[in-house]
Amino acid sequence: MAVEVRLPMILQKVAGGAKTVKVEGKSIREVFDNLEKNHPGFASRLFDNEGNLNHFIMVYVNNEDIRLQRGMQTELKDGDVITLLPAMAGGEDCCR
């Protein structure tokens, strides 16, 4: 079962410059595992040191934020479109 993953510019270089890639998987977790197998380097960019999805990577399935669904366990069906976007964030001071 394949889904389409749309990559932001900042992640396209990991996939050899591709804007979209086809990946097998029945859940977001499986898709990300297969992304790492097919294009080593994704995992270190998507997850923090504890293996949690990085706070600043937005993941949408058919335009719905997975954080509002079942997160990494969100189930997928053939032909689903997954969009990855980095956050647009900043500010005068985040860490005081």
Added chain:
Amino acid sequence: METSLPFCLPWLAGKTAAAELKDRPESSFPLARRYADEMIAHAREEAPNECCGILAGPANEGRVKKLYRGINAEKSPVRYNIDPQQLLSIHEETEAKGWAILGIYHSHTHTEASPSATDVRLAFWPDSIYLIISLKQPGEPVIRAFSIRDGQIEEKQVAIGG
């Protein structure tokens, strides 16, 4: 959705210390006056919280055709984070038009219009220009523009046009 900003993405970690702000702008960011006025108005309306938004237009022209007022999910005077669902909607719209996200703007309500360490650490859109509106002098707002790539900051002259 309520979010917080305590982390940074690993491929930019450690870059901030190397950030340098060059003294003189080397190139320009063209911007119609109405968009500059709109950004300042947005900043004033949101104060004391930071405002944020997106400037988009045809990539091959490099001219802003539309300003999207962002929803700051942080609702904070020191942080911004464009609402994730709105970000996706704007991204989809610009892609459908064949446009690029040319600029990302936000306000600094009490400090200069210069990228903070947080701004640099969270600059995940290297092909967009980051514009900052300073309301430090409320009667004399300042807009400055910067390219931020891999922790390196390069100022762009904001070329206000008709």
